[in-house]
C-alpha cells in the first residue's frame with residue numbers, strides 16, 4: 407500500500423486475498439514472505455500505442471502488460487481494451503490471475519494486459535490499425551513458453567486475429583503466442599464458450615455436492631458478451647431457466663426464460679461492438695442503465711458475467727429478497743466486498759471468479775497444448791476436459807475451505823496461494 411497508494415482496485419484485491427490467508431499464516435508464518443513477493447509483479451510494461459483514425463488523425467493510447475508470476479509456468483492472461491483501463495486495474499486482474507491459474511493445476515504463470523483504447527464506436531479498420539500498433543511494441547515481451555496473452559473485455563476473435571497476424575509478421579514464426587485464435591488458424595473448439603460453460607460446470611459440481619442440480623433453477627445472468635451468452639446457453643442445456651441478460655444500457659427480462667433461439671439472437675446482436683440489447687426482439691427491455699438484479703420475481707441463482715463491481719450491497723439485498731441462494735461469478739470480481747459480506751451473512755453460496763471463471767484460461771491452455779502438438783481436438787473432447795478441470799477447481803477450493811475451516815471463496819484463495827507460494831519458495835524467490 408505504501409508503494410501504490412492510489413491503486414484502489416489493486417489494493418482491494420490484495421486486501422481481500424491477504425485477509426482470507428490469515429489462517430494459513432497462523433499455521434505457516436514463513437509463507438507470509440511469499441505473499442509479499444507475489445504482490446510485486448515480476449515485470450510491468452507500459453507503452454505508447456499511436457494509431458491513425460479514419461480521419462487521418464494520430465491518436466495515442468497507453469498499452470500495458472503486467473507479468474505477475476512465472477513461478478508455475480509461462481505468463482498467461484488476457485488483454486482488456488476499454489476506456490478507463492489503467493495500471494491499477496491491470497494489476498488487480500493480474501494478481502487475481504495468479505491464483506486463478508494456480509487453482510486450475512495447469513502449469514501456467516500469470517499476467518494481464520490491455521489498453522485504455524475503447525473499441526466501441528470504432529470502425530473495423532481503426533480497430534485493426536490499433537491492434538497492429540499495440541502488437542508492434544508488445545511482441546518484444548511475449549511468445550510461446552514466455553508469455554501468451556488472450557482476450558478479455560473488448561478483445562475477441564477479431565482483435566486476436568489482427569494481433570496474431572502482426573505478431574507473425576514481426577516475429578517471423580508461427581507459435582502459440584496468443585490464444586483465443588479463430589478456429590481456422592490454430593484456435594480451439596470451445597474457447598469462446600469456455601468461460602461461460604466453465605461457470606456452469608463449476609455450479610453443477612457445487613450443487614451436486616449439496617444433493618441438488620440445475621434443473622428448473624431460476625437464474626439471472628448479467629452481461630451479454632461471450633461469457634454471459636454461453637453461460638446462459640449451458641444453463642439451458644442443463645434444464646435451468648435464464649430470466650434475464652443485460653448490457654451497459656439495460657437488461658432484457660423474459661418471464662418464462664430465454665429460449666435457445668433468443669440466446670442466438672443476443673449473440674448475433676452482440677457480435678459487433680456497437681450492438682445493443684435495445685434491439686432484442688422478445689421479452690421486456692428495461693433501459694436507463696438498470697441492472698438485472700432488480701427483476702421482481704423469484705430467483706434461485708445469480709451469474710454476474712459482465713464486469714467488476716456490478717453487484718453492490720443494494721443489488722445483493724435485492725437478490726436475497728427474491729430468494730437467491732447461489733452466486734457464481736463469471737466476470738472478474740463483479741461483487742463488491744460489501745455485497746460479498748451480505749451474501750455470507752444471508753447464507754448464500756458465493757463462488758469467486760478466480761475459481762468459477764477459470765474455464766477460459768483453462769481452455770486457452772488446451773489451445774496451446776493443441777498448437778504445440780500440431781493436433782486439433784474434437785469439440786466433445788475439449789468440452790469434457792473443461793468439465794473435468796472445473797470439477798477439479800471446485801474440489802480444490804472446497805478441500806482448502808474444509809481444511810482451514812472457512813468458506814469457498816477463502817478456500818479458492820488458499821488453494822491457489824499454496825500452490826504458487828510453494829513454487830516461489832522452492833525456486834528461491836524468498
Ligand code: AKG
Pocket residue numbers: 482483484485503506554555556557558585738763764766767768770
Ligand atoms: C481471465 O481468466 O480473466 C483471462 O484473462 C484468461 C485469458 C486467457 O485465456 O489466457
